[in-house]
Amino acid sequence: MTVETRPPATTITPDTARFDSEAAERAAADFLAALGVDTASESTRRTPRRMAEAFIELLSPAGFDLTTFPNERGYRQLVLERDIPFTSLCEHHMMPFRGTAHVGYLPGARMLGLSKLARVVDLFARRPQVQESLTQQIADWLHDRLTPAGVGVVVQAEHTCMTLRGARAAGTSTVTSALQGVLLTDARAREEFFLLAREQR
Numbered sequence: 001m002t003v004e005t006r007p008p009a010t011t012i013t014p015d016t017a018r019f020d021s022e023a024a025e026r027a028a029a030d031f032l033a034a035l036g037v038d039t040a041s042e043s044t045r046r047t048p049r050r051m052a053e054a055f056i057e058l059l060s061p062a063g064f065d066l067t068t069f070p071n072e073r074g075y076r077q078l079v080l081e082r083d084i085p086f087t088s089l090c091e092h093h094m095m096p097f098r099g100t101a102h103v104g105y106l107p108g109a110r111m112l113g114l115s116k117l118a119r120v121v122d123l124f125a126r127r128p129q130v131q132e133s134l135t136q137q138i139a140d141w142l143h144d145r146l147t148p149a150g151v152g153v154v155v156q157a158e159h160t161c162m163t164l165r166g167a168r169a170a171g172t173s174t175v176t177s178a179l180q181g182v183l184l185t186d187a188r189a190r191e192e193f194f195l196l197a198r199e200q201r
């Protein structure tokens with residue numbers, strides 16, 4: 001008889017109860033009026049509502065089950081999910097920043113369902129963020145929840161607050177990384193992670 005050391009799945013339920021969509025719609029209408037934007041035409045009458053819904057969507061990660069499996073065959077090498085797309089909101093301007101994340105881990109006693117790596121990125125992207133925190137939060141959360149031997153995260157993104165306005169530095173991208181466990185302490189494991197994360201298809 002095998003003894004499960006942990007429950008097979010943990011349900012992650014993001015808190016979306018905090019949204020007051022009607023207040024958000026009223027505020028959007030006030031904001032647009034203050035900017036002199038007409039919301040009286042047939043085309044723009046629902047724009048305050050659309051704005052509220054758009055921001056609520058950008059701030060609403062999907063819930064999911066953090067499904068794990070026992071690492072029965074003792075797989076000890078890197079598992080790396082590359083090019084996970086995400087959209088987040090820069091907490092300074094509330095303008096989108098979007099890009100991709102590479103998320104990898106060195107398994108311990110349990111393996112994670114692959115899709116969960118993309119779901120964890122979504123969980124932390126759909127909130128007001130700075131890219132450094134997004135990157136670190138993904139690594140820390142996986143390290144705490146999965147207790148793997150190591151975790152590595154690389155995030156690359158375009159910040160529209162600096163490409164479309166302000167510095168207007170079109171074409172720039174920002175790269176951040178966060179490491180935990182063996183990937184932080186062992187130079188060879190770290191090197192392998194960055195090599196595989198960078199490798200072209």
Ligand SMILES: Nc1nc2c(ncn2[C@@H]2O[C@H](COP(=O)(O)OP(=O)(O)OP(=O)(O)O)[C@@H](O)[C@H]2O)c(=O)[nH]1
Nearest residue numbers: 090091092093129130131132159161162165166167
């Ligand atoms: N470190 C970090 N900074 C960010 C991120 N997203 C936006 N920023 C920066 O936050 C800073 C906010 O600076 P402020 O000087 O208060 O804002 P601002 O007057 O609109 O500045 P400009 O964007 O330079 O016009 C800007 O330099 C942004 O580029 C992020 O993810 N990480």
Ligand SMILES: [Zn+2]
Nearest residue numbers: 090092093161
């Ligand atoms: Zn910004």
